[in-house]
Amino acid sequence: MSEATSGYAAEADRLAVQYESVTFEEVHAPVLHLLPPAGRALDIGAGTGRDAAALADRGFEVTAVEPTAELRAHGARLHAAKAITWIDDGLPDLPVLAAARERFDLVMLTAVLMHLDAGERARAMARLAAHLAPGGRLVMTLRHGPVPPGRRMFDVSGEETLALAGRHGLAGLFSATRADMFGRPGVSWTVLVLTPRA
Template structure:
């Protein structure tokens, strides 16, 4: 599969990124919004799953997890670190998610953790429409959104929360939760995150 622009830099530094991601627990990243997640064994789609940290944690809790990751080097890291977890890996990517959509499957929970910032302006609405289309009725979509300076070598954008929330609502989602957290789990002083949770 051809590597996409948003995955630029991940293949070259897969080991480094994997070490960084795996140094932070699923609980630390998701505890602010875990209360909105449906109970197991719900169907979960982890989009931009990286090393599989979150997908593996959910699979071990009894969820049925499909994990989307376009970068083969990151999927290899996932194989090395989470071989015991029951995860269905899919080589696919935003904005099209063409392989996932072709399956005809719908999900109770969509996770977009540190992935939305890789999309160009013209890709965001199609991506949102496809994500909404993959949600089951009353399905939950949880997003973490990155803010702060963008490294020069990365295909990444600081997207205003208002834009993302507005697109989600325009596509028919109900905003359940939105909060800005002025800290970064990796301790970077100039980076902060916000969370947004929606229901279909």
């Protein structure tokens, strides 16, 4: 297990309840109008599969990447009826997925990038860009605020992330900030949507 995922295995049972207590539509309300109508979707850092399951319901062919075995197990149990392909893989390099050289119409990266240091973020952005189909959408959320005990997080701004994306051929379609859905003190979020430059 990499440093980026530290703390998640031990808290998987509690996190499964938290993640599933809100819906895909609630979490991603600001950008639902920017999602492709269907196609191939990749959910990186899929957790318990809440978003992957919702995308499957919307008609997407879904691949869910989750490096924490305990969270993958919850996802497979909670969403067993959904057509989701689960992969044990992770950023910054996604070695399993990279070997398949697949591209996706939608890539979701919810509360993931801020777990990576600057060098890892650069490698991750290159990998994300490589997996986006022409005209595809990369939907990303970044957490700001106090770091939970046992976790590894960095202060990553939306502006920095957009600049990094630009260096890898991606353009910003949407950027906004929002409050924390769980009301945690000092926690806020940046929501970004990126697409390959034409």
